[in-house]
Amino acid sequence: MVAAYRPKNLKDALEAIIYTEYIVLAGGTDLMVKKKQGAGLLPAFDKPVLFIADLEELKQINEKEGYLTIGAACSFSSLIDNPLIPALYKQVFLQIASPAVRNIATIGGNICNSSPAGDSLPLLYALDASIIIENSCRRIEIPIADFITGPGRNMLTSSELVTAIKLPVLHFDYVVYKKVSARKSTALSKVSFVAMAKLKDSRLEDVRIAFGSVAPTIVRSRDVEEAIIYNSSNGSLDKTEIISYYTTLIKPIDDQRSTAFYRRQVCKRLLVDFLGNWLC
Amino acid sequence: MIKEINFKLNGKETILEIHPLKRLLDVLREDCGLTGVKEGCGEGECGACSVLIDGILANACLYPMGKIQGKEVVTIEGLVGTDRYAILKESFEQAGAVQCGFCSPGMIMAAESLLRRNPHPLEQQIREAISGNLCRCTGYNMILDAVQMAAKRGDGIW
C-alpha cells in the first residue's frame, strides 16, 4: 500500500486521485489532531495520504473584475499578509487559532472540514463565496452554501479537489465580527457572528448576517436580509419580528464547549445590538 | 513505508529514511536527538513543539515528515550560538521568565519569530505572538517583560 504521495503539480494530483482513494492533507491541522495516536506513534491514517500544501497552483491569490480568487492551499497567515485581501476579511482570519497554527492551516482545509464552527465560514457565506472544484477533466464553481451539506459533510467526491475559493471584494460601512470562545487564542467558537451593512445616502442598501456554531451548518437567510432592507427603506422595520425569525433558524446544541441556552442568548444579543446600533 | 526525505536541519543538509506520516516532532526528538523540542499536547494547542519551517513558526506536532521534503527546519538547538539567542536567553533569565522551563524553547522560538518580523513590538503584539504558547508557571507577564527586554537589548540585530 502507498502510504503517502507528494504530487509534482496539480495535474499530477488530479490524476493520482482518479485511481486511488487518498486522504487529502493540506495544512493537516485538523487531520493530524484527528488521527493522532500519541508520542512516538504514527498517526492512524486508514488510507494513503496526498500532500497538497506545496502545490504552487493552489497558493495563488488574484483579483480580477471585483473578485478575489484564493488558492485552496493558502494559509490564513498568507491571507493576512496579502495586500489584495480587504481588512474586513483579515479581521476574521486573525481570530482563528494561534499565529503558528495560522501559518499552517489553510482556507481550503477550513472549508472542506465543513465544521459548523469553522471560523472562516460565516464570512464566506455572508459574501456569497463560491468554491471551485476540479477533477482531471472539469472545473466547476459552486456556492458555498450548496457545497457544505451538513456538519463535517460536503459534496466533494474522492476524485476531486477544492482548488480555489472565489469571493467578491465588497465594501460595507458597518461591520461587526464577533467570535465568542473560552479564550482569545486557540479556542473553537461557541458562537460566531458576522453582520455587515452598506448605506447609500444614509439609506440601507445591503445587509448580510451570518451565524456560526449554532446549527448543523452556517445560518444565513437572504430572504430575511431582503426583508430588513425593504422594510428599513420604508420605515417599517419590525426588529422583534426579525429577531424571532432568526430564532427559528438557529438550532444550537449542548456540547463540551457551550450550551444551547447560552448560544441562543448570545446570538439574540448580538443581533439586537447590531439591529439597534447600526440599523436604526 | 519508508521514504527518503531531504531537508535542511539547523543549517545542515539532512537525509533521513523515514515514514512520511511520522510527525516532525517525533523525528526531531527520537531520530535527531533534538529534545529541546517538547511535546505538551500533541494537538497544536500549547506551542511547546514550536520550530521554524522555512523561517515561519509552526507546531512540529502537526507536521508529517512528507511535508518537510526540501524545507529548512530550525529548532531551538539551531538558534543556540547566535547573538539573538544569547540576548533572548539572558533576557528570559533576568526577567524570571523561566521556571520549570518546559515552555521556554517554544516561547523563545515564538519570540524569535516575532522579532524577525517586528523588531520593536508593542506589548499587544507580543501578547498576540505568544498567544499559541502555554506556560503553567510564570503567569506570562515575566515572559512579556523578557521579550521587551530582548527587543531593547538586541536593537538592530533582528
Ligand SMILES: Cc1cc2nc3c(=O)[nH]c(=O)nc-3n(C[C@H](O)[C@H](O)[C@H](O)COP(=O)(O)OP(=O)(O)OC[C@H]3O[C@@H](n4cnc5c(N)ncnc54)[C@H](O)[C@@H]3O)c2cc1C
Ligand atoms: C490548536 C488548533 C486551533 C484551531 N483553532 C481554530 C479556530 O479558531 N477556528 C477554526 O475555524 N478552526 C480552528 N482549527 C481547525 C483547523 O486549523 C482549521 O479548520 C484549518 O483551516 C484546517 O485547514 P488544514 O489545511 O490544516 O486542513 P487539513 O487538516 O489538511 O484538512 C482538513 C480536511 O479538509 C480536507 N481538505 C483540505 N484541503 C482540501 C482540498 N484542497 N481539497 C479537498 N479536500 C481538502 C482534508 O482531506 C480534511 O478532510 C484549529 C486547529 C488547531 C489544531
Ligand code: FES
Ligand atoms: S505539542 Fe505541539 S502544540 Fe502542543
Ligand code: FES
Ligand atoms: S516555565 Fe514552566 S511552563 Fe512555562
